[in-house]
Amino acid sequence: MEKFKKLFNQFLDCVQTLQKALNVSFTEALVETFDNLEQGKIKVENGAPDEQTVAELSKKYQALDYDEISQKDKAQVFTFLTLKAINDDGFDVNKMPTPPAISTVIAMLMHKLVKNEKIEIVDPTIGTGILLFSIISQLKALNHSKDNYQLVGIDNDEEMLNLADVAAHLNDFDIELYCQDALMPWMCSNPDVVISDLPIGYYPVDENAKNFENRAEKGHSFAHLLLIEQIVKNLKPAGYAFLVVPKSILSGKIGADFMPWLTKKVYLKAIVELPDDMFKNKFNQKSILVFQNHGEDAKASEVLLTKLDSLKKEEALIRFNVKLNEWYTKITH
Incomplete structure (x- = not known):
């Protein structure tokens, strides 16, 4: 030390x-x-x-x-x-890196659901790249160091992309980085997997928001809802999304409008509620949302619904792994 x-x-x-x-x-x-x-x-x-x-x-x-x-x-x-x-440098709160424990939970989910073959992964809100690179490092370790991942990052902040570029080089990852608004047409091909810790807030470009079904009727639209719609539009058939989302979009008034729309478009696979003690107040609470796009090899299955115990205790991840294995066995047999 x-x-x-x-x-x-x-x-x-x-x-x-x-x-x-x-x-x-x-x-x-x-x-x-x-x-x-x-x-x-x-x-x-x-x-x-x-x-x-x-x-x-x-x-x-x-x-x-x-x-x-x-x-x-x-x-x-x-x-x-x-x-x-x-x-x-006083970056916006949305630029704060995702806690490492969250990347471990996503890596565990991905290891179960995504085939270990050559896949393209896009993070449309990559920021510093800490979340993406942590997940890929863990997956490589689980897959005997096989590097089967073609990585792409999108962000509208050039300084963030510069940090992600250096981090990729130091972690020995090849990545294509695009400086653009992720709610404009993507400059990369349709990915097999999308990983993202969605920025929360309002999207200022009302003119572009008109292209989305989940736009607000009045005023600015929620950027996180538009981003999920953009991800659904861009995912390959049967592709997966692993997203860190505000808990508020899964229930309550927002969820009542948004979730029926989402469940028509994709197959929900998992909703993992993150521990309360990860967030300073209940309005900031988040969950991990996993879904699969419709496609030839995709089908509806029982959804894994669980809440993680405090990740300050090591047993929390062990208990989650047991639940994950039980659920996976049930949906694959």
């Missing part, structure tokens, strides 16, 4: 030195620091950083001995620095 703390502080010092010299955000300095270290040279543009900073950074980079650091440690340090970037 002490060794990792020392390493983190060395990287942090390099990023802050560059940030001060270039007078840029922590995020920009973080991306450029890792670019410099990967390229083995310090990028100088229009005389910045100045000669004194270049000399100072060269010493700091030398002390790091970057090439001797394991990929795992590099990726881990970058993840922690990404969390600091989101905090320091």
